[in-house]
Amino acid sequence: MSAKTSAITVPMRGALALIDAALAQGIPLDALLEQAAIDPSLLDMPRARLSLKQFSRLYASIVGTLDDEAVGLLGYPLRNGSVETFCRIGSTTTTFGDCLQVIARGCNAVMGDFKVDCVSGGGEIQIRFRERAGDPVRSTLAYEIILLAIYAVMSWLVGQRLPLVCAAFPCAPPRHRLDLRALLAGAVRFHQPCGALRFPEQAGALHIVRNADEIPRFIRRAPASFIEAVLVGDLLAADVRRVVQQALPSLLSLPDVAERLAMSPRTLHRKLEAGGTSFQKIKDGLRRDMALHFLTRGSTPLKQIATSLGFSDQSTFQRAFVQWTGVSPGEYRRLTQPQRQ
Structure with missing residues (x-):
């Protein structure tokens, strides 16, 4: 059982704002949710989260319908391109x-x-x-x-x-x-x-490191590529996330990760803080996103998910999941079950 580092999730609260903008432009809600593969039940769960794929489909559907990359919010269209x-x-x-x-x-x-x-x-x-x-x-x-x-x-x-x-x-x-x-x-x-x-x-x-040949793929994957650029575009944060994930189900400490990245714990803490994050935020975000990845893409038992993410037992995992999303992992799986059928 594995999950890709790119299995980042997006807060439902942000998606709800996009949906409200789409409804204001006359786009039917049912069609919008169907194209984005979003279960309507999630609309009543502000602490729920969407996969990057779902969020990208939602945004792309609105932009494609309106031919407006600002989704109708500027008073004039910001044309595709x-x-x-x-x-x-x-x-x-x-x-x-x-x-x-x-x-x-x-x-x-x-x-x-x-x-x-x-x-x-x-x-x-x-x-x-x-x-x-x-x-x-x-x-x-x-x-x-x-x-x-x-x-x-x-x-x-x-x-x-x-x-x-x-x-x-x-x-x-x-x-x-x-x-x-x-x-x-x-x-x-x-x-x-x-x-x-x-x-x-x-x-x-700072130097510009991208060239024109890389642009089509970046744009084609938007807004997923945009979110990745600001969440894991920091190479150090991405490295920390990768090292923590590779060690699961063992949970590494900040000194453990610092040693594997050939720097002192104090330097790692300082550099992460300068980038607007922390070791704990990266570790919690990774485990949350991997849990959602497993729950929405298979029938892996909750106990196995808890063990694979380094939780001491299923009940500890369930408490953490409720803090992340507001519902239990079992309830979240039931709500997202139609997406896998």
Whole structure:
């Protein structure tokens, strides 16, 4: 029994926001859920999680129906190919500092209601999104899509999860703000004057490592590839996840992992913290995602799943699973059973 490292899951709360946007555009709910292979019962479970494949199908279905990569949230369509254009112009640059400048100009070309610029000062470089009409009128979800897409594209282009001073949102925090913070390697602030991604000045020297030949696959797998870019795009975090997974059912400690990665425990802790995560978060996230992978893709007994993930017994696993999702693993399996038939 095994699960791929890419078996990342997405909070249902984030998907519900997309579904609400689709319903507002007149897309029938039943058709949307069927295309994404999402059981309707999960809509009543805000702590449930979707596979990357389900979430990608959901987003792709909405985008395909509307021909709008902003899913109708900007008041005008962001036509298919817009994000790919950002990737292509970014890949022509040498450093992240240059990339930030050209992507800001590209955003200005396709996002007419925004004035997008790139500024530096005070030890920071940032890309800002200011609404030309004055006070922000876009929804929180609109800014989430804009800022997360740009952050994911640029993280992918430099081959690592970009460090952030903060991500600024000119609106109220969403209910899933904790999930949003997990996607961004820095502080997240709301009720700000404008939308912005603020990076430490030294990030401008990072090299662009992607080329045009890699773009089609990155775009074809979106938004799964975007989520991977910001969750496991940090090579160190990905290495920690891989080492922990390979050792299961044995549970490694931070010193164990640090030794296998040829660094001191203090250095590993410091580098993970700088990337906006921690050893415990990586380990908990891996075990949660693997548990969901097994529950939705087979009939493996719960006791065997618990053992394979390093839990001392089934009851300990069940308590942890309830903390992760709000329901027991048996209930979660019953709700997702139709997806496997």
